[in-house]
Amino acid sequence: MTTVPSADARTTLAPATRPAATGPASTTGPAAPPAPYGLDPLFRPASIAVVGASAQPDKAGHAMLQALRRFPGALHPVNPRGGEILGRPVLTSLRESSDVDLAVLVVPPVAVPAALEDAAAAGVRAAVVCAGGFAESGxxxxxxxxxxxxxxxEAGIRLLGPNTSGFMNxxxxxxxxxxxxxxxxxxxxVSIVAQSGGVNxxxxxxxxxxxxGLRLGVGLGNAVDVDFPEVLDLLADDDATTAVGLHVEGVGDGPALVAALRRTTARKPVVAFKVGRSDVSEFARSHTGAMIGSYGVTRAALAQAGAVVVDSLEELVAALVALRAVRLPVATRVGVGLLTGQAGPGLVVTDALGARGIELPPLTAATQQRLTELLPPLTFQRNPVDTGRPSxxxxQVLAAVAGDPGIDVLGVYALDEPGALDPVAALGPAAGRVLFATGGPQDAIEQRAAALADAGIPTLGGPGELATGLAAVVADARLRAVPDAPPAPASRTVGRALDEHEAKSLLESLGVRCPARRVADDRAQAHAALADxxxxxxxxxxxxxxxxxxxKSDVGGVHVGVHDPVALDRALDAIDAIPSGTTAPAGADASRRYLLEEMAAPGTELIVGAVRDPAFGPVVLLGLGGVAAELGREPVLRLAPxxxxxSEEMxxxxxxxxxxGFRGAPPVDIAALATVLRAVGDLIVDHGDVTEVDLNPVRVTPDGPLALDALVVTEP
Amino acid sequence: MTTVPSADARTTLAPATRPAATGPASTTGPAAPPAPYGLDPLFRPASIAVVGASAQPDKAGHAMLQALRRFPGALHPVNPRGGEILGRPVLTSLRESSDVDLAVLVVPPVAVPAALEDAAAAGVRAAVVCAGGFAESGxxxxxxxxxxxxxxxEAGIRLLGPNTSGFMNxxxxxxxxxxxxxxxxxxxxVSIVAQSGGVNxxxxxxxxxxxxGLRLGVGLGNAVDVDFPEVLDLLADDDATTAVGLHVEGVGDGPALVAALRRTTARKPVVAFKVGRSDVSEFARSHTGAMIGSYGVTRAALAQAGAVVVDSLEELVAALVALRAVRLPVATRVGVGLLTGQAGPGLVVTDALGARGIELPPLTAATQQRLTELLPPLTFQRNPVDTGRPSxxxxQVLAAVAGDPGIDVLGVYALDEPGALDPVAALGPAAGRVLFATGGPQDAIEQRAAALADAGIPTLGGPGELATGLAAVVADARLRAVPDAPPAPASRTVGRALDEHEAKSLLESLGVRCPARRVADDRAQAHAALADxxxxxxxxxxxxxxxxxxxKSDVGGVHVGVHDPVALDRALDAIDAIPSGTTAPAGADASRRYLLEEMAAPGTELIVGAVRDPAFGPVVLLGLGGVAAELGREPVLRLAPxxxxxSEEMxxxxxxxxxxGFRGAPPVDIAALATVLRAVGDLIVDHGDVTEVDLNPVRVTPDGPLALDALVVTEP
Known part of the structure; x- marks a missing residue:
């Protein structure tokens, strides 16, 4: 039993990195479960059975058979009623077959386990389970x-789904x-890996x-077996795939996804769309059984692994159109040039890029001189360059802009005017560094786009799409420019709850600055500390x-601006009145301890923290303190270590x-704040029992960031 | 000389509101300039001359003639060389003609005034000037x-442009x-009014x-004559136009645009895209000679006049697709239902709506009961309603959701599955309240969309476009639910610069609360005020x-927390050291006056202000104080009065x-803050010499908003 040989030997979907791809070690003995097959029997089977095939045109079991009508291998409808469907003889049971690689199950959920047992008995190597009504339903x-x-x-059968519409190769x-x-x-x-079959x-x-066109489109559904990481690795190795699009609802194993994504983005561009900007978790759970998880953490993780993260499916498509043809070398700065035949649309593109933080760099004097020679006066000859009606x-204008040392990628917008511009001739020499967008009659544009595609130039549908495409090319190059620390296992534990002094001491040992402080076990020590x-x-x-x-603040445990013994006693009185811990009764506490700290110079307040995300593990957070934090301004999130x-990028x-530093506040010492971020990340990565670190606030002072408060939460 | 009669008498572009539409009062006497023609000779001429027509296929003067090849009236190429172009005899001068309504000038800028003189001599009534190189160039x-x-x-000729590609009817x-x-x-x-000919x-x-399809598409260019307001009024009266799209770069006469927009949106939906999110002013000025103006003010003004404001040209198109077929009655709340044949795309739509602040309301128990009867178990039957593969x-499911009393408009997403769903039959009964989006082979979808369009149902291209379309329908209905005060002329002046006490007294007379305060002309009065x-x-x-x-704060003129005579003297010393005004030399000032005010209870700080926008006139601003204001969070802007x-909507x-009220801060008293906003708006509207009002901060206290500081800036 072999899979269909590929016309092009390089066009293989077999995952080279999976040693178990050759099939079960044993198909007879029930002793040890066989090693699973690779994904070849699933995505490139030699023969297929459709279980639940139907002669009724409105049934899914009929539509599936229709969908497979161009399959070049053996295709068996399976239905207990037998007979013939669409001219093909029907098997009454999968057990009648012996040569089936892939069984596509279009049967109700309750019938699926038995159908898989039949499949196992028949030596089937892969299955797609289409029905919904599994984990997502309760x-x-x-x-x-x-x-x-x-x-x-147990049978080594690779399973796609359940709760998916299937896949397309x-x-x-x-x-x-x-x-x-x-x-x-x-x-x-272009290949697609979508959590939802419908989105696929x-x-x-x-x-x-x-x-x-499509290389491979996979709807994972509930993903009990085949999931993002394995399909990504498959696509990373697949020379026929030039770009990958991901649709992500929830993520089970974050580190596995991140690792597979890193391997993929090192070789080809990946664009990802994450559902869950708004709170859609109830519907989402009913849909794929997946928790939507933290939208911010997931997006941060995808980007950190090199995926270009977009905000809609339409943007995903525009980004893939661009990136499948244009991928720049890794770079921290990417210079975008823009050339337009009509100023109005050019202004729209410039504006849309600016709104994404992409400024168009000025051209060199030499380039501008060349443009002055080529263009009529009165056109805009900076960047963007507006030619007026193309001549x-x-x-030559395009070559001049593309040749400018500050320009890495070039966007061109020009309406479709066959008498005025031949885009293939004009853009061709810059292929691989140029994106085109146009407007005109659909038929003409499609023909032009096909010719441009042959020349390696992507065509986008309008000014907004061109901006999306350019932004994707820039993001792809820049994302890969920031190297990440490899994941690290926890090597120790804190072992107990830490008070603020102990938390700060631990952070200080990692390089975090805290205000000068004294611990006082009683009032006398407190007064001595004050004097000191x-x-x-x-x-x-x-x-x-x-x-x-x-x-502490909520219970009256923080008193600022103390500078004399009277004020100190007032503060200590208030602190003594706090109930001890969470369980002790209210009232004075003889074992009460105090912390006295120097007050810091004024400055911006930031929040630095770390949490252990259920899906992705340790995550470091950097946000604005005070009102900005309350108003829903998203913090910066990155996976630790x-x-x-x-940390500097963060x-x-x-x-x-x-x-x-606004309103006269001191500027941020970038290197010093980066050290704080790394310290917090290292702390939570290294200590397996730390669940949260919270430095709130970190004050930006002229001498660098200073952690005014510190909380290290450990598992009980 | 008459215009081409329309096949449908209701299809008239003649602006009914313009009494001068019948033509110049006199065409002979040079005494008084004639009243201008209406726009009929421009957009529906009986005969056209193309001045600068060319036999060379790559010239614009050739392309223009080609573009007009389907024109049913007389079409005259004009070129001093004469001969024949595209089979039409060429006039060597416009002066040879006597029956031309519209002259399209495809000649260089310097040749335009003479060409217009020829046109005037020949009795031409309208002209399009295509060339660039006018005000936008210097x-x-x-x-x-x-x-x-x-x-x-002087000739009464209506002029479109210059610097436009023209128009299409x-x-x-x-x-x-x-x-x-x-x-x-x-x-x-659908009609389009674009500032840029290229964007048109x-x-x-x-x-x-x-x-x-297009009813009328106009590129205004530099708009020396024909501009937004007149074209909008034309389209408001044009029964053949069902929806209008606007592309706005800069606005000259804001109130005229707002008034015309109000008249238009009262009758049909308008969708507007404003360029200028990022700073593109340099390029924009070179392009149309228009200042981009304040992005925020222009967007606020467009929305206040009832236009649905979008963020891209692609969104503009999706919104027009929706609104040309579906316009809801005016409503403050609009209930959106969503019905999907595939859960994954449904989740994407739900998420995109949620990100725009549109929540899907729950369905009634009766509707849910009906859905339980109709749908298989385990599908999601709230809102959104997911049917699984359509049955x-x-x-009937659609009818049940559409019939829910909480649902005003319904979005439907279903992949194109002819065997499973006939969208025309299923959606037809809800036409006018339902938007459809689908996915499938392009040919099939286009056919289906055409059939749906005939049934009054718009088809959008994907989940994101469906969300954009639904959001546009919601916005259109809600925007019109807020009545605006009519513009009011200034009736008085302040006449001089006001100090803080005078400014607060003026604001108090309009209903703004300020802290209790005392004015002190000298130290003795200050001490008495303190005691008081x-x-x-x-x-x-x-x-x-x-x-x-x-x-005041910057120069040491504000001292908080004073409660004893010693502290007061310290504060007065500091104040006395401030240089008097901006011109006086530093040093103590015998005429120094002081203001003592009660300190307010803590609470959120807001900024309320008003400015006189160069294009739109008085604008009221409401923003967050402190850090949030510094971080670029956009304030709420509305035209006054x-x-x-x-004011409550604001x-x-x-x-x-x-x-x-977050972090224990008191909640905002909406009616009381609305009063403050109205007062500030009325102040700047009513006083012609007030250029700015600045209440920074307005403290939100348990007793309502309190203006802690007040500045009223008047023209010198």
Whole structure:
């Protein structure tokens, strides 16, 4: 039993990195479960059975058979009623077959485990389970799903789904999806991995509308077996795939996804769309059984692994149109040039790029001189360059801009005017560095786009799409410029709850600056500490020191501006009145301890923290303190551990007004704040029992960032 | 000389509101300039001359003639060389003609004034001036532009441009634009008014791609004569136009645009895209000579006049696709239902709506009961409603959701599965309240969309476009629900610079609460005021009182927390050291006056202000104080005067966390803050010499908003 040989030997979907791809070690003995097959029997089977095939045209089991009508191998309808469907003899049971690689199950959930047992008995190597009504529908469905998964696991059968419409591999004409039109999808080089089968189909057709063919489109559904990482590795190794699009609802194993994404983005561009900007978790859970998870963390993780993260499926398509043809070398700065035949649309593109933070760099004097020679006076000859109605010199103008040392990638917008501009001739020499967008009659544009595609130039549908495409090319190059620290296992534990002094001491050992402080076990020590700290006239903060009191301010445990013994006693009185910990009764506490700290110079307040995300593990957070934090301004999130470069990139993601120091506040010391971020990340990565670190606030002072408060939360 | 009669008498573009539409009062006497013609000779001429017509296929003067090839009236090429072009005899001068309504000038800028003189001599009634190189290029071009405008004005010739590609009226086959393909644009019911001729073309073809025909598409260019307001009024009266799209770069006469927009949106939906999110002013000025103006003010003004404001040309098209077929009655709340045949895309739509602040309301128990009867178990039956693969009951499911009393408009996403769903049959009964989006092979979808369009149902291209379309329908209905106060002329002046006490007194007379305060002309009065104000133990703020000192805090003119005579003297010493006004030398000032005020309770700080926008006139601003203001969070802007409903709508645009009172801060008293906004608006509207009002901060206290500082800036 072999898979269909590929016409092009390089066009293989076999995952080279999976040693178990050759099949089960044993198909007879029940002793040890066999090693699973690779994904070849699933995506490039030699023969297929459709279980639940139907003669009724409105049934999914009929549509699936129709969808597979161009499959070049053996195709068996399976239905207990037997007979013939669409001219093919029907098997009454899968057990009648012996040569089936892939079984596509279009049967109700309850019938799936038995169908998989039949498949196992018949030596089937892969299955697609289309039905919904599994884990996404509740505990009963979850139990059926687990039964199905375990049957497949024991037989080594690779399982796609359940709860998916299937997949499409138009290159090999394996279009196993219950929409018959998929049989006519144009083969191409863009691949899709979608959590939802419906989105997989939606994207395939949106790509087709954009003139882009499909290499492989996979709807993962509930993903009990085949999941993002393995398909990504497959696509990373697949020379026929030039770009990958991801649709992500929720993520189970974050680190595995991140690792596979890193391997993929090192070789080809990946564009990702994450659902969940708004709170859609209830509907989402009912849909794929997946928790939507933290939208911000997931997006940060995808980007950190090199994926270009977009905000809609339409943007995903535009970004793939661009990146499948244009990928720049890794770079921290990417210079975008823009050349337009009409100023108005050019202004729209410039504006859309500016709104994404992409400024068009000025051209060199030499380039401008050349443009002055080529262009009529009064056109805009900076960047963007507006030619006015294109003349025969358009190609030379383009060459001049593309040749400018500050320009890495060039966007061109020109209406379709065959008499005025031949885009293939004009843009061709810059192929690989140029994106085109145009407007005109649809037929003419499609012809032109096809010719441009042959020349390696992507065509986008309008000014907004051109900006999206350019931004994707820039992001792809820049994202890969920041190296990340490799994941690290925890090597130790804290072992107990830490009070503020202990938390700060731990952070100080990692390089975090905290204000000068004194611990006082009683009032006498507190007064001595006050005298000591206020020698130079500074004021102090007096705080309760108790690991069990986590919200000190809320209970009257923080007193600022203390500078004399009277005020100190007032503060200590208030602190003594705080209930000890969370369980002790109210009233004075003889074992009460105090922390006295020098007050810091004024400055911007930031929040630095770390949490252990359920899906992705340690995550470091950097946000604005005070009101901005309350108003829903998203913090900067990155997976820990942080490399030096990553921690600096994180700091630079703060608003420029904060970095520069607004309203006379001191500017941010980028390297010093980056050190704080790394320290917090290392702390949570290294200590397996730390669940949260919270430095709130970190004050930006003229001498660098200073952690005014510190909380290290450990597992009980 | 008459215009081409329309096949449908209701299809008239003649602006009914313009009494001068019948033509010049006199065409012979040079005494008084004639009243200008209406726009009929421009957009529906009986005969056209193309001045600068060329036999060379790559010239714009050739393309223009080609573009007009379907024009049903007389078409005269004009070129001094004479001969024949495209089979038409060439006039060597416009003066040879006597029956030309519209002259399209495709000649260089310098030749335009003379060509217009020829046109005037020949009795031409309208002209399109295509060339660039006028005001947008500098002073020289501006002079030529003014000369051209004055020739046209004196002859009563209506002038479109200069610096435009022209216009398209496919309904009447007047496609005067130098892209020959415009002759084949499909007639339809959507009209476009674009500041840029290139964007006009771009939009026309984007609409065509979306299956939408064009009624009238106008590129205004430099708009020396024909401008937004007049074209909007034309379209408001044009029964053949069902929806209008605007592309706005800069606005000259804001109130005229707003008034025309109000008249238009009262009758049909308008969607507007404003360029200028990022700073593109340099390029924009070179392009149309228009200042981009304040992006925020322009967008606020457009929305306030009832236009749905979008963020890209692509969104503009999706919104027009939706609104040309679906317009809801005016409503403050609009309930959106969503019905999907595939859960994944449904989740994407739900998420995109949520990100725009549109939540899907729950369905009634009766509707849910009906859905339970119709749908298989385990599908999501709230809102959104996911049917799973559509069954024959899809139409009944749709009827149930559409019939829910909480649902005003319904979005439907379903992949194109002819065997499973007939969208025309299923959606038809809900026409006018339902938007459809789908995915599938392009040919099939276009056919289906055409059938749906005939049934009054718009088809959008994907999940994101469906969300954009639904959001546009919601916005259109809600925007019109807020009545605005009519514009009011200034009736008085302030007449001099006001100090803080005078400014606050003026604001108090309009209903703004300020802290209790005392004016002190000398130290003795200051001490008496302190004794008076601190009777109840409150602390006071001591400020310099001087209309010439506008930035009091910066010069040490504000001292908070004063509660004893010693502290007061310290504060007065500091204030006395401030230089008097901006011109006086430093040193003590015998005439120094002081303001003592009760300190307010803590609370959120807001900024309320008003400015006189150069284009739009009085504008009221509401923003967050402190850090949030520095971080580029956009304030809420509305044109003044404010109606009570508008001022409350403005308050409700604040973040909900602020309205509710976060971190224990008091909630916002919406009615009281609305009063403050109206007062500030009325102040600047009513006083012609007030250029700015600045209440920074307005403290949100448990007793309502309190203006802690007030600045009223008057013209010198």
């Amino acid at each position: 505990p009963q469905g979850a139990a059926v799903q687990e039964r199905a998964a375990s049957v497949a696991r 138009p290159v090999d004409r394996v279009t196993a999806n219950f929409m018959p039109a998929v049989a006519d999808l144009t083969p191409g080089t 189909l939606t994207l395939a057709f949106l790509l087709a509308r954009a003139g882009v 025969p010199e358009f190609g 700290l206020t020698r130079d006239g500074v004021r102090v903060v007096v705080k309760v020191l108790d690991a069990a009191v986590t919200h 942080l490399s030096p470069e990553r 700091v630079r993601a703060l608003p420029s007004a904060v970095l520069a | 002073p020289q071009g501006a002079a030529v532009q003014e000369r051209a405008a004055s020739v046209a004005r 496919p309904v009447d086959r007047v496609t005067a634009n130098f892209m020959p393909a415009v002759a084949d644009l499909t007639p339809g019911t 073309l771009t939009l026309a073809f984007l609409l065509a791609r979306a299956g939408v 024959p009951e899809f139409g 104000l601190t009777r109840d133990g409150v602390r006071v703020v001591v400020k310099v009182l001087d209309a010439a000192v506008t930035h 404010l109606s009570p409903e508008r 308050v409700r645009a604040l973040p909900s966390a602020v309205l509710a």
